[in-house]
Amino acid sequence: MPAQSGGHGRLGYSRTVPHPIFNPMRPRFILFALLLATAPALRGQSTATIRVNVLRQFEFGQVIGGVDAAIGPADSRATAVFEIIGPAGATVQLVFTLPVELIGDGGGRVGLSFGAQSAAYSLNQSSADNIPFDPRAPFALKLPANGRVVVMIGGTARPRRQLISGRYMNSLSLSASVQ
Numbered sequence: 001m002p003a004q005s006g007g008h009g010r011l012g013y014s015r016t017v018p019h020p021i022f023n024p025m026r027p028r029f030i031l032f033a034l035l036l037a038t039a040p041a042l043r044g045q046s047t048a049t050i051r052v053n054v055l056r057q058f059e060f061g062q063v064i065g066g067v068d069a070a071i072g073p074a075d076s077r078a079t080a081v082f083e084i085i086g087p088a089g090a091t092v093q094l095v096f097t098l099p100v101e102l103i104g105d106g107g108g109r110v111g112l113s114f115g116a117q118s119a120a121y122s123l124n125q126s127s128a129d130n131i132p133f134d135p136r137a138p139f140a141l142k143l144p145a146n147g148r149v150v151v152m153i154g155g156t157a158r159p160r161r162q163l164i165s166g167r168y169m170n171s172l173s174l175s176a177s178v179q
Contacts, residue, residue: 048178050086058153058172060102063110065163071154073120074130079152082174088147091179096135099170102157108164110157119153140179 058080063069071078086092096119102110119135123144133139135153143149151174159168 048087048090050084050090050092050176050178052174052176053083053085055081055083055150057169058099058155059167059169060110060157062165063102063104063157063159063163063168065159065165066161067159069157069159071156073118073132073152073154075154079154080172082151084143084149084151084176086143086147086176086178088143088145090143090147091140092143092149092176093179094139094141094151095175095177096153097173097175098135098155099172102168102170104164104168105166106164108166108168110159110163110168112155112157112170114153114155118155119151121149121151123149 056079059078060069060071073079084092084094098114099112101112104110114135116134116136117132119139120130120132121141122130130152131141133141141149153172153174157168
């Protein structure tokens with residue numbers, strides 16, 4: 001049986017000294033060290049700027065009721081065309097926001113769809129070197145030595161038989177980010 005002291009002492013008292021790894025200052029130091037270690041990588045990402053210029057908006061023009069109209073990415077009259085400019089050799093992720101319909105001058109609406117090869121990019125701004133891709137999913141490409149790529153996108157208009165005649169168009173957007 002343990003000895004008792006007349007109320008002045010403590011029974012079973014022991015002082016626990018925290019291990020140095022649990023020092024309250026240590027987590028702050030580790031966090032600071034991690035921030036210092038990642039700072040060069042973060043600086044590298046923030047200085048890599050990219051610009052997207054809209055060269056032409058998506059426009060189908062005249063659409064006939066009940067007749068589907070497909071526009072490929074190489075069609076120079078109707079496709080949306082974007083220019084991407086960034087650091088040479090950078091990997092850029094492209095994400096489209098695609099419309100589901102075309103809107104006519106008279107208020108008519110036409111269904112719109114996109115397929116696996118509705119978009120393409122060109123490293124040399126030539127239809128001869130178009131590289132197709134699916135605009136419905138994020139897509140990554142590497143910028144060439146001049147840091148410039150042209151991206152084209154088409155689609156398929158699916159008008160109903162009772163169509164209001166006129167020109168049909170809509171906008172789509174492309175966001176690009178350096179990976």
